[in-house]
Amino acid sequence: MENISSSINDPWCVGGDFNDIMDPDEKLGGKPHRANRCFDFISTMEACGLSDLGFVGPKFTWCNNRRPSKRIWKRLDRVFVNDLWAQSYHTNTIKHLARTGSDHRPLLMQTLSNQNDSIRYFRFLNLWTQQSDFLETVQNSWNMNVTGNAMWKFQCKLKVLSKNLSKWSRETIGDIHEQVNKWETKVQLLEELDTLNNNEQSREDLNREHAEYVKWPGMQDALLKKKTRIGSKMGTTTVNIFTMC
16 A cells, blocks of 8 residues: 555545554454554554544444444544645545444545535436325326417426426425434434443344434435536536445
8 A cells, every 4th residue: 555655646535444443442342452453554544644534423333243242343444535635625524324234334425625606407316206106296297287389388397397396305305415314313323322232122223213214325325426417517516425335
């Protein structure tokens, strides 16, 4: 890795599972982690000119998922950047998300650039089609009576459909980002309780809420990718999204 870093003269970001920790405090459970075992990892990152971006959310990113008496938590996943990256992107946020079927948490990285005001256009979201009452909303909108020639009828129905779908989405699905944050907060709280209580009841509570949570990140991911594609085509991309699982 040090050999690679010597040839990089551009903004550099390295993230993922490093399978090591940088401080004994980044481990809970199992045998105590000796501080001298962290030195190689720390010295390598320093030699590469990389700095840890830190995080928002739960402290530990990995769990061995063993029974309570054998359970171990560690912060194995993180994101490093070099000085050029830090200078190029004035804001970097690393968020530890709730685990969804893996022993590792996904990491969400957001880098903010200059924002430009733009016209708000109607965007059809494919995730709408997964909702049970989507077709009914479309049919009710399209079956409305409109007088005029064929092109006029088509334009009017499209306008009504886009308006009704937007309203339906707000009322049925709501703000997807808020839903993710709401359920993520619930799951993270239960994960913290599971870490502290370390019993079967806390694990059952966590699994129950987790089953509801898992559907929202996928919807959010689809929405973010849609926005990124549209922004790239228009030359107005304002947020870069990176997800590490």
